[in-house]
Amino acid sequence: MKNLHRKFAALTLVAGVASMFGAAGVAHAAYPDKAIRVIVPFAPGGSTDIVARIVTQKMGEVLGQAMVVENKGGAGGAIGASEAARAEPDGYTLSIATVSTMAVNPACRPKDLPYDPLKDFLPVTNFANVPNVIEVNPKFPAKTFKEFVQQLKDHPGKYTHGSSGTCSVLHLFGEAFKQATGTEAIHVPYKGSGPAVTDAVGGQIDSMFDNLPSSMGQIKAGKLRALAIAWPERLKALPDVPTLAEEGYPQLNQPAWYGLLAPKGTPKEIIDVLHDAAVKALKDPEVIASLEKQGAAPSGNTPDEFAKEIKEQYDWAHEVVKKGNITLE
Known part of the structure; x- marks a missing residue:
C-alpha cells in the first residue's frame, strides 16, 4: 500500500510539473496579448513615420494585436530613441531605427547621446530601403x-x-x-x-x-x-x-533604411515572433504597393543582417564626421 501511495504521489508531482510547464508554454505562446507601442523618433508625416505606419498596421493584423505608433520627435531622433532604449524588454515597446538615430547621432554627439545604438537595442528587421x-x-x-x-x-x-x-x-x-x-x-x-x-x-x-x-x-x-x-x-x-x-x-551607393528595434534584453522568442510577422507583412501586395508609392522597397532581412547594416552605417558616419571635422556647434 505504501508503494502504491508513493507511485501515486510521484505521478501527481510529474503531472503538476508538466502542467506548470504547459501553462508557461501557453502563456509564452500568447505573446502578444495586448497592444504594442511603437516609438517613431520623428514627427508625423515624414518618411520614417509613413513607412512605420504602413508596415506596423499590417503586422498588427498578423499578430492579432494593434501596433500603435507614437511619435517622439526632437534632437535628430535622439529623444525618441532614448526613451525606447529605456523601455521594459517585454516586447510591448518597440521603436523605429533610422540612419540618423543609429549612425549619424552617435557620430555627431559622441559625448552626450543618452543611448548606445549598438548596445541598447536588439535589431528585429529592416522594414524598407529608400534611395x-x-x-x-x-x-x-x-x-x-x-x-x-x-x-x-x-x-x-x-x-x-x-x-x-x-x-x-x-x-x-x-x-x-x-x-x-x-x-x-x-x-x-x-x-x-x-x-x-x-x-x-x-x-x-x-x-x-x-x-x-x-x-x-x-x-x-x-x-x-x-x-x-x-x-x-x-x-x-x-x-x-x-x-x-x-x-x-x-x-x-548606400540607401537610407527604416527598421524595427526592441530594447536590449528582449527574449529571442519575442524577437522571432516580431520578425516573422514583419516578414509576412512585407510580402503583402498592399504593403509593397504602399511602400513603392513612397519610393521605398521592402526588405525583411534577418536580425543579424540588419545588425550588420546598422554597424556599417555607424562606421561610415563616424568616418565622415572625423574626416570633415563636423560638429553640432
Missing part, C-alpha cells in the same frame, strides 16, 4: 553627374548644396560626396528636407542631397534634375539616372 539622390536646379550648368563633379572642381566654393540640417544624414551624404570626389561646395542647412527642396527648385541653392521620396515629385515635374542615385540598380521610375556605383563611387 538617396543627388539633384540640381535645372539652370545649373551640368547635365550629368560627371559634369557636376567637374563644375565643382573647376569652381571650388562657388556652389551651394542644401540638407535637412547640420549633422543630418543628408548633410553627411553631401560631405561624403565631397570627400570622395575631392570637391568643395558651401553647405546650407535647413530645418528639414522640405524647405531645402523648395529652395533648390527656386534656385536659392544650386544642389541638394536628398532621400528620393522628398524630391520625386519635383524631379518628375522637371523642376529638379536628378544626376545620380544611391541604389543597387537603376530605378524604373528614373531609367536615365545612373547609380553612384555606375559613376565609379560604390562607397556612396
Whole structure:
C-alpha cells in the first residue's frame, strides 16, 4: 500500500510539473496579448513615420494585436530613441531605427547621446530601403553627374548644396560626396528636407542631397534634375539616372533604411515572433504597393543582417564626421 501511495504521489508531482510547464508554454505562446507601442523618433508625416505606419498596421493584423505608433520627435531622433532604449524588454515597446538615430547621432554627439545604438537595442528587421539622390536646379550648368563633379572642381566654393540640417544624414551624404570626389561646395542647412527642396527648385541653392521620396515629385515635374542615385540598380521610375556605383563611387551607393528595434534584453522568442510577422507583412501586395508609392522597397532581412547594416552605417558616419571635422556647434 505504501508503494502504491508513493507511485501515486510521484505521478501527481510529474503531472503538476508538466502542467506548470504547459501553462508557461501557453502563456509564452500568447505573446502578444495586448497592444504594442511603437516609438517613431520623428514627427508625423515624414518618411520614417509613413513607412512605420504602413508596415506596423499590417503586422498588427498578423499578430492579432494593434501596433500603435507614437511619435517622439526632437534632437535628430535622439529623444525618441532614448526613451525606447529605456523601455521594459517585454516586447510591448518597440521603436523605429533610422540612419540618423543609429549612425549619424552617435557620430555627431559622441559625448552626450543618452543611448548606445549598438548596445541598447536588439535589431528585429529592416522594414524598407529608400534611395538617396543627388539633384540640381535645372539652370545649373551640368547635365550629368560627371559634369557636376567637374563644375565643382573647376569652381571650388562657388556652389551651394542644401540638407535637412547640420549633422543630418543628408548633410553627411553631401560631405561624403565631397570627400570622395575631392570637391568643395558651401553647405546650407535647413530645418528639414522640405524647405531645402523648395529652395533648390527656386534656385536659392544650386544642389541638394536628398532621400528620393522628398524630391520625386519635383524631379518628375522637371523642376529638379536628378544626376545620380544611391541604389543597387537603376530605378524604373528614373531609367536615365545612373547609380553612384555606375559613376565609379560604390562607397556612396548606400540607401537610407527604416527598421524595427526592441530594447536590449528582449527574449529571442519575442524577437522571432516580431520578425516573422514583419516578414509576412512585407510580402503583402498592399504593403509593397504602399511602400513603392513612397519610393521605398521592402526588405525583411534577418536580425543579424540588419545588425550588420546598422554597424556599417555607424562606421561610415563616424568616418565622415572625423574626416570633415563636423560638429553640432
